[in-house]
Amino acid sequence: MVRYIIRRLLWAIVLFLSVTIITYVIFYLVPVDPARLAAGRNPTPEQVKAVGHYLGTDRPVWYQYGLFLKRLVIDHNLGYSFADRVSVNTDVLNAAPVTASLVIGGAILWMLIAIPVGVFSALHPRSKTDRVAMASVLVGISAHPIWIGLVLSYVFGYVPTSGHALGFSFPSFTFLPIQGYCNIRGASQGQVCGGPIQWFYHLILPWITFAILYAAFYVRMIRANVMETLNEDYVRTARAKGAPELQVLRSHVLRNAMLPVVTMLGMDIAIALGGAVLVENVFGLPGLGQLAVTAVGTFDLPVIIGTVVFASIMVITFNLLVDILYAWIDPRIRLG
Amino acid sequence: MALLDVKDLRTHFHTEDGIVRAVDGVSFSVEKGKTLAIVGESGSGKSVTCLTIMGLNSGRRIDISGEAVFDGEDLLSIPKDELRRYRGKRISMIFQDPMTSLNPVHTIGRQLREAVQLHADVTKAQANARALEMLKAVRIPRPETRLDDYPHQFSGGMRQRVMIAMALINNPDLLIADEPTTALDVTTQAQILKLMNELQRDFGSAIILITHDLGVVAETADDVLVMYAAQPAERGGYEDIFYRPHHPYTWGLLRSLPHLTSVGEDLKPIPGAPPSLLNPPTGCRFHTRCPYAMDVCTTVVPEFALVPGSGEHRAACHLDEETKQREAAAIASETLADSA
Numbered sequence: 001m002v003r004y005i006i007r008r009l010l011w012a013i014v015l016f017l018s019v020t021i022i023t024y025v026i027f028y029l030v031p032v033d034p035a036r037l038a039a040g041r042n043p044t045p046e047q048v049k050a051v052g053h054y055l056g057t058d059r060p061v062w063y064q065y066g067l068f069l070k071r072l073v074i075d076h077n078l079g080y081s082f083a084d085r086v087s088v089n090t091d092v093l094n095a096a097p098v099t100a101s102l103v104i105g106g107a108i109l110w111m112l113i114a115i116p117v118g119v120f121s122a123l124h125p126r127s128k129t130d131r132v133a134m135a136s137v138l139v140g141i142s143a144h145p146i147w148i149g150l151v152l153s154y155v156f157g158y159v160p161t162s163g164h165a166l167g168f169s170f171p172s173f174t175f176l177p178i179q180g181y182c183n184i185r186g187a188s189q190g191q192v193c194g195g196p197i198q199w200f201y202h203l204i205l206p207w208i209t210f211a212i213l214y215a216a217f218y219v220r221m222i223r224a225n226v227m228e229t230l231n232e233d234y235v236r237t238a239r240a241k242g243a244p245e246l247q248v249l250r251s252h253v254l255r256n257a258m259l260p261v262v263t264m265l266g267m268d269i270a271i272a273l274g275g276a277v278l279v280e281n282v283f284g285l286p287g288l289g290q291l292a293v294t295a296v297g298t299f300d301l302p303v304i305i306g307t308v309v310f311a312s313i314m315v316i317t318f319n320l321l322v323d324i325l326y327a328w329i330d331p332r333i334r335l336g
Numbered sequence: 337m338a339l340l341d342v343k344d345l346r347t348h349f350h351t352e353d354g355i356v357r358a359v360d361g362v363s364f365s366v367e368k369g370k371t372l373a374i375v376g377e378s379g380s381g382k383s384v385t386c387l388t389i390m391g392l393n394s395g396r397r398i399d400i401s402g403e404a405v406f407d408g409e410d411l412l413s414i415p416k417d418e419l420r421r422y423r424g425k426r427i428s429m430i431f432q433d434p435m436t437s438l439n440p441v442h443t444i445g446r447q448l449r450e451a452v453q454l455h456a457d458v459t460k461a462q463a464n465a466r467a468l469e470m471l472k473a474v475r476i477p478r479p480e481t482r483l484d485d486y487p488h489q490f491s492g493g494m495r496q497r498v499m500i501a502m503a504l505i506n507n508p509d510l511l512i513a514d515e516p517t518t519a520l521d522v523t524t525q526a527q528i529l530k531l532m533n534e535l536q537r538d539f540g541s542a543i544i545l546i547t548h549d550l551g552v553v554a555e556t557a558d559d560v561l562v563m564y565a566a567q568p569a570e571r572g573g574y575e576d577i578f579y580r581p582h583h584p585y586t587w588g589l590l591r592s593l594p595h596l597t598s599v600g601e602d603l604k605p606i607p608g609a610p611p612s613l614l615n616p617p618t619g620c621r622f623h624t625r626c627p628y629a630m631d632v633c634t635t636v637v638p639e640f641a642l643v644p645g646s647g648e649h650r651a652a653c654h655l656d657e658e659t660k661q662r663e664a665a666a667i668a669s670e671t672l673a674d675s676a
Binding site: 230231232233234237238239240241242243244247251252256329330331 | 390392394417420421422423424425428429431433436437438439440441442443450451454455486488499502
């Protein structure tokens with residue numbers, strides 16, 4: 001077990017180096033001078049040169065990469081934004097809880113939908129409920145998250161406040177917020193809202209939007225896995241022992257059917273934690289996705305690298321967690 | 337009175353291609369403490385027969401008719417939940433493939449305990465003691481150390497022993513063994529059969545043994561039912577089937593057995609393949625492969641008639657009694673020469 005974890009961590013370092021090197025190289029292949037973008041409006045060539053020197057972008061790429069590694073490893077410092085000289089550590093640490101709130105809450109929601117629907121569909125294939133569920137799944141997979149987000153914003157956010165819908169008028173009221181994020185620990189400087197209630201309230205629509213796509217995928221996957229497991233010989237054995245259907249399902253079917261789901265869940269959460277770009281964008285959530293998109297727009301290398309570093313750490317950590325969890329629920333797998 | 341009396345059992349599956357008549361009019365009975373072997377090729381309906389009795393057929397659109405009277409109750413007509421109480425308690429089943437029949441994520445101790453606690457209100461410790469006792473009975477070495485092991489830590493033969501332990505843990509009146517040795521190697525097969533014979537003596541359970549291996553039948557059976565294409569071809573005592581077989585299909589099965597004394601000779605398989613049950617042949621279903629087929633066989637379904645002068649020996653064949661006795665004698669002398 002310890003040897004396994006050490007081996008995994010060594011691989012993680014290789015993976016980490018590759019990802020960051022590739023990011024650096026791509027950045028240097030793009031024919032845009034970040035110094036020019038950072039130097040303000042109509043800069044003279046001298047000013048651009050001075051800014052380039054100040055930012056360090058006039059150095060060769062290997063030197064910059066080395067400096068980045070040295071700072072990261074020794075000072076645990078991701079550097080400073082080219083655009084506004086804010087510490088990237090601060091940027092990432094501010095954005096990460098937003099994305100984490102969205103993703104973890106969304107994951108809980110999508111599993112709460114997917115498990116019952118998937119299991120029910122598997123137990124009653126071709127029933128009316130199954131057909132309705134499968135049709136909804138198709139819609140969920142096909143509909144773009146931005147579209148879903150906008151439709152939900154319109155119906156639950158805009159329409160109630162506008163006071164009329166479908167030709168009817170009614171007293172306008174606020175139903176669900178469609179923009180912004182509230183800190184769960186309470187309002188910090190410059191924020192209007194805070195606390196767990198406001199946090200929850202502001203995340204309702206983003207969670208639903210984020211969960212729909214994944215819920216659809218997971219319903220399908222859980223349905224397929226449960227149907228497959230129901231045909232296993234050991235399920236027949238359990239019935240032959242005289243186990244009631246509920247116990248067969250709980251003790252023999254679900255645990256086996258959930259094995260592949262656990263892996264997928266770990267990977268999906270890990271990837272989404274690197275930034276749920278679309279949903280963050282629609283609902284104006286200042287998460288890692290937004291941070292990365294803004295940084296790409298301004299060629300803000302330190303911030304881009306910062307989000308890449310965070311995303312790789314998430315993927316690596318969750319991968320390891322999933323493997324350990326897997327070994328724990330499936331005794332046939334022994335790490336070593 | 338027989339422990340289990342099956343009368344005119346029919347199991348029809350509705351599929352997209354049509355109705356598959358997987359079991360089409362099968363009758364037999366099992367006596368207390370005796371072994372009935374059901375013999376036939378793959379797809380002849382032997383497994384479906386037993387799964388139907390247990391209420392374990394999978395698939396949604398199934399028509400079942402007939403009777404399966406077990407100790408005075410018709411298992412086919414009692415409510416599902418009541419049938420569940422019979423399963424694992426009074427009727428147990430073991431399956432062909434021990435590698436896949438145990439749940440890979442639970443210890444075998446837990447799976448054995450589950451079988452006990454489903455039917456009796458006992459503590460975990462009591463169930464554990466019973467599980468340990470059964471592992472000893474099926475001769476698993478150092479059983480006390482193995483309760484916490486997972487199925488993948490056992491060999492195929494050992495897993496089948498665990499399955500047998502699980503099936504017998506509640507002292508069932510009837511054990512249905514669906515090709516219990518098919519997936520095992522020959523030496524392990526012999527051990528498992530010996531074990532089943534001994535356990536039958538100790539526990540007094542009746543056994544339905546499903547197999548396609550006449551060698552296995554010879555070692556264990558009191559009565560034999562030969563099935564062909566979802567229907568009974570021949571039924572009788574062990575001696576009837578081996579010494580006075582009255583059906584050309586049984587003759588074919590007996591002739592196709594490899595003999596140690598016939599080294600160098602070719603095997604004598606039954607030509608052709610079993611017919612599709614979606615659209616079985618008219619008349620006698622075996623006529624397409626039968627070397628003795630006559631015109632009448634293609635149109636008239638033979639009656640499953642008593643063999644003259646016997647007690648419970650029946651066969652479904654149009655051949656005249658004289659030919660049957662001649663062939664039977666010839667085959668008996670071949671097999672007897674062998675075992676001598």
